[in-house]
Amino acid sequence: MNRGNLIFEGDLELIRDMVIAVIGYGNQGRAQANVLRDNGMNVVIGNIRDYAWERAEREGFEVYEIDKACSKADMALLLVPDEVAPKVYADYIAPVVKSKKHFILDFASGYNIFYGFIRPLSNMDVIMVAPRMIGEGILNMHRSGRGYPVLIGVEQDISGKAWDYATSLAAGIGALNRPGGVGVRSSFREETLIDLMTEHTWMPLLTTSFLIYYNIMVNEYGVSPESVLLELYVSGELAETAREMAELGLFEQFKLHSRTSQYGQMTRIKRFLKIESLWKAFRREAEEIKDGTFAKEWMLEQRTGNPVFNRLMEEYKRSDFAKSEDLLLKALGRR
Secondary structure (H helix, E strand, O other): EOOEEEEEEHHHHHHHOOOOEEEEEOOOHHHHHHHHHOOOEEEEEOOOOOOOHHHHHHHOOOOHHHHHHHHOOEEEEEEOOOOOOOHHHHHHHHHHHOOOEEEEEEEEEOHHHHHOOOOOOOOOEEEEEEEEEHHHHHHHHHHHOOEEEEEEEEEEOOOOOOOHHHHHHHOOOOOOOOOOEEEEEHHHHHHHHHHHHHHHHHHHHHHHHHHHHHHHHHHOOOHHHHHHHHHEEEEEEEHHHHHHHHHHHOOOOOOOOHHHHHHHHHHHHHHHHOOOOOOHHHHHHHHHHHHOHHHHHHHHHOOOOHHHHHHHHHHOOHHHHHHHHHHHHHOOOOO
């Protein structure tokens, strides 16, 4: 049963006789490969010879060099990091599948297609099944018999059945045909916009608010770092609140907090929404994502050896915040 943009079912039989090459046995690759195999699919792994290759072999998969895996396959799931995917595609996938009559290429992210870093061959159905779930979460959901959300898109449909293949794959990796599972009819463009917008706005804003909160409370008001960090997230209350947001809704979960908390949150939301500079910052990020400014920035960063990435990582690790966090997590036996 499917309703509008929501998809709940996929026909597993459509891909059951195919050889499916999972390219990259990292967090997503390992999870999707194992669930596909459990669902009766014929899965091979394409990977470089590293620890992931060895792990895939230990876990019972046939593992090949990427080009050989693709030569054996009818479908490939390109599950390597965005920044290396164009080279993997150009050097190891396209040369060996260009002579095939039909090939299905799946992405878990819209990034490389949207920005044109990968240009598919004309013999390919190009689909996207993008889990809104980390790899370990996919495995946990699978073990408990539950599904999870995915975005589903089609960029190129040469067979006339690309959408069917995409929903079939979504079922194969455990997202559809199960309680709690849903696919959203989407696109490579849409997935890229919302994924990067998350990474460029509320996620860094949340971390920024933690850093400002910490500095004001600890350095200006003399509150202990341990109390601050536990209040912010180390206690696990934030994770529980996020879980209730997913179950009840953003505003319905307010009722799980005290009335003092509810009043404080609702009135300050109104106050922060009036900060025009926040709106401008969000709109600027959206525009830089849409027009490719960020993609060019990130490409240049990689080509120059990641100097900004490495400098910022070291800067954050050396901060008083990180040092206090390290001491607390060690005391709690978590690190």
